[in-house]
Amino acid sequence: MSLFGDDELPPVTARESQLDFWNQVAFERVQAQFKSGSMHHALLLLGPGGIGRETFAQELAQWVLCQNHSQLDSACGSCKSCQLFVAETHPDYHLLAVEDEKTQISVNQVRVLIESMQESAHQSGWKLANISDVAALNQNSYNALLKTLEEPQPQTLLILQAEQLQQVPATIRSRSQLVALSVNEQATIEAWLAERKGGMTEELKLALSLFPQAPYKAEDFANNGDAVKCGDFILDISCLMQGNESPLALAEKWLPDIEDCCLWMLLMMRDLLLLQQANDKSCISLQGQTEALTNIVNILNNQRLMQLNEKIVELRSLLIKKSPVNLSSSWQALLIYCSQLAQKTAKSA
Ligand SMILES: [Zn+2]
Incomplete structure (x- = not known):
């Protein structure tokens, strides 16, 4: 037996996987x-x-x-490769993410990655790159990456992550091969x-209707x-529609939460349309805001709700x-539009 234990048989028990149960089927498909x-x-x-x-x-x-x-x-969690991976020092694994205080993955980061991917592997023979957010690549970074995608080295794997397909350039x-994660069984x-x-x-019910996936x-x-x-x-928003709030003041107040606000507005629109069409308060998601929603429905007719919905989606x-x-x-313009739609209704009434 070698002094360094190179001839020892490797352990063959797996460690406990961190994978979320709803992603198991997709994982097994890739493994197969x-x-x-x-x-x-x-x-x-x-x-x-x-x-x-990211866990996937x-x-x-x-x-x-x-x-x-x-x-x-x-x-397995115990072989040399696993130990290096857990210690975040695996020489054949490259995680590419946006650096602190930056908003994009730079072309330089991509070039360093490509060079490392072209070197021969240090450990098991496989080399991996994990790009955590494809949307954070800029045009130059994309171009640098394309060559690697077109002329892959053997035993290399590139994992490109994105939230939505529309963030990923057609090239x-x-x-690449699409692996789409989704939650299929809501009840579970x-x-x-x-x-x-x-x-x-x-809160949890509302959260689930906002983020079912x-x-x-x-x-x-x-x-x-x-x-809350x-x-x-x-x-x-209900006060704005009733003319009791200024669109510019509200735009400033909620600008830091613009992404959440857009999502909340879409949920609000769904509830408003439900209220208008079915007039059934029990089916809406924003149960705590029934009064505010009813006020808005009394101001905007169906056509104006659809117009507003279009602007929010945009x-x-x-x-x-x-x-x-x-x-x-754009955020200011949307809230001004809300207020104008409500005023139009008030005038035409
Ligand atoms: Zn292992």
């Missing part, structure tokens, strides 16, 4: 492709923040690099969340007081694409 040698060299891992996408990427990366992966369904989409997620929170609450986001929403904030916002799509527009003025 890997085992049969049919896995694409670039995986486009799609899923909203809060669905456990890390679990997959560690398993591919694990020296015992052919015998196990999740990484990258067409050169409800039960899981309720158990973690010690019961189903009004992002269990962790729903949990955060219910825990960190955002449900959402209620305050809906109340403010702004949300700019936010998702991380479009470089002036968000502050």
Whole structure:
């Protein structure tokens, strides 16, 4: 036996996987492709923040690099490769994320990554890159990355993560294999969340209707007081529609929460349409805001609700694409539009 234990048989028990149970099927599908040698060299891992996408990427990366992966369904946790991975010092694993105080992944970061991916592997033979947010790449970074996608080295795997397909340029989409994460069984997620929170609450119900595809986001929403904030916002919008608030003052007040506000507004629109069409208060999500919602429904007719909905969807799509527009003025314009729609109704009444 060698002094360094190189001839020792590796342990063949898997450590406990961190993978979320709702992502298990997608994970097994990728593993089967890997085992049969049919896995694409670039995986486009799609899923909203809060669905456990990063955990999926890390679990997959560690398993591919694990020296015992052919015998196990999740990484062993004890081989040399696993130890390096857990210590975040694996020479064949490269995580590319936005650096502190930056908003984009720089072309320089991508170049360093590509160079490392072209070197020969240090450990098991596989080399992996995990790009945590494709939307954070700029045009130059994309171009640098394209070459690697077009001329992949053997035994390299690129995991490209994104929240939504529309954030990913067509050139990258067409050169990668889509792995879409989704939560299929809402009832199971409800039960899981309720158990973690010690019961189903009004906040949790609201959180689930806001984030049906992002269990962790729903949990955060219910825990960190955002449900109360959402209620305050809906109340403010109702006051705006009634002419008791200035659109510019509200735009300034809620600008730091613009992404949340857009989502809350979409939920509000869904409730408003339900209220208008069915006049059934029991089916709305924002149960705590029934009075504010009823006030808005009394002001805006169906046609104006649809017009407003369109504007909100437009702004949300700019936010998702991380479009470089002036968000502050788009946000102001939306709230001015709200107030104008309400005034039009008042005049025509
Ligand atoms: Zn291992």
